[in-house]
Amino acid sequence: MKRRNFVKNTLAVSALGATASSVFAEEKNTGKHKFNLNYAPHFGMFRNSAGNDIFAELQFMADQGFTALEDNGLLGRTVEVQERLGKELQRLGMTMGVFVVDGGDNWKISLTSGKKEFIDNFVKTCKISVEAAKRVNAKWMTVVPGFYDRNLPIGIQTANVIEALRRGAEIFEPHGLIMVLEPLSDTPELFLRNSDQTYMICKAVNSPSCKILYDAYHMQRNEGQIIKNIELCWDEIAYFQIGDNPGRKEPTSGEMNYKNIFKYIYDRGYKGVLGMEHGNAKPGKEGEEALIRAYKEVDNFK
Template identity: 30%
Template sequence: MLKYSLCIGAYPGDDVITHLEKVKEHGFHGLEYYDWTELDLKEVAKAQSRIGVGITATCTRSFNLVNPEMSELFLSGLTETIEACKRLGTTSIITQTGNVMIDAPVKMQQEAMIETLKRSAALCEESGMVLEVEPLNGLVDHEGHFLQYSDQAVSIIDQVDSPHVKLLFDVYHQQITEGNVIRNATNYRNRIHHYHIADNPGRNQPGTGELNYLNILKAIKETGFDGFIGLECGYTIETDRALVEFRETILEHVE
């Protein structure tokens, strides 16, 4: 069964506890909260236990993997994030790569990324966690981001060669960058640990743009994927109503 998570900000102005309660109310399976440093970890852990759902993914503290001079900062931030995740029962840690360094060879930047990710893999293996590397589109939202293409990301992950470093496949970003969504989202299944979904254009809830999420989610399900699919999107209507419509028009025809 596919598992779905909401992302913090789905209910603008509401706190993490309210978001967890909404996850439970709508029958979803987890919450993504990106900046764990904002949280009272003890209070959130108590709320998770009471409500019965928890934070399934968060971000690490530093996002620059291409600059070798930033490697130690990245690793120290990852170590802190792992300790926070232990307290929350969170097993997925998200990172991006940083922007291209225009004065440095691309090969050097990629090698620096691979080396830091190998060291990250060792840290994650000790704790049973997965570091998820996320490509971002450079056309609309993240101009200059180093990692943008699926095949580029898979090549790097394959060179790291660890089950503790995987791909976060964001359908919205990859639609903008390269299209060919179903083929890439399924062909790279063994490297993907987590999906993000939003429609395009607009980055709003599925069903508001050009992407056929009924077919996309069916294709992902057919691969046997059993990880999380996060609704990292805005909402064009009131959030509760949008989530009900998402379930009625898409999810009920996938499950």
């Protein structure tokens, strides 16, 4: 064997022996890391590395190998910014993830009550969301039904939510858009809390435009058994979000085995977006670099 080939093969074997080396090897050859799944950062996550300009930060995300973006506050941006964002995402070959169908105080305004004022506001915001989605080529929009209405039986509240969501689905269906319902753990006052409850509501709405946003952080807090519950709800899940528990920071910062979770999702053939709906475990540019390393580590499951 020629010395040159021997050295080359030896280095390759050494790289396979260390996770950190293997995940960075591809970057050295291609200039950009290739993730197995479509992880979506949000603006502000890399501010220390890219600066305060959102378009510079978007470029930074793409340079790190991220192939999607989340922007919950998209509806609050001007039409001009939305249009530019759509063009930049297209240029960079990135997918737009969720934004929030936000008609005010999104948590508290409750579809559980069945009140006309809330339904009308929801329908109006859905129509606005269609136009925003077109500008950024988005497909998914987050919907939170709101708080419990303690004056009504749970069955009546559930029926009210289903009826309201059917109204939303009628708006989104002609455009091929999907509202994704997110069960949350932030407060016990929130109506939508568990994946099986959300699954049942999606089945009742019975529309391709009404599916589940499975946020693994919230579901770890509310119900656990992440992979088992993803399996049970799989046919109604259209979108995932990420956050480790406790703390709601990047994977590897808490108790959750995201390498196994991501491998399961990948092996099921999921091609959609996984929103990085969390903060950074460490401050500053060093924390941002640590976050990127963490994703390379847990995504290295093949």
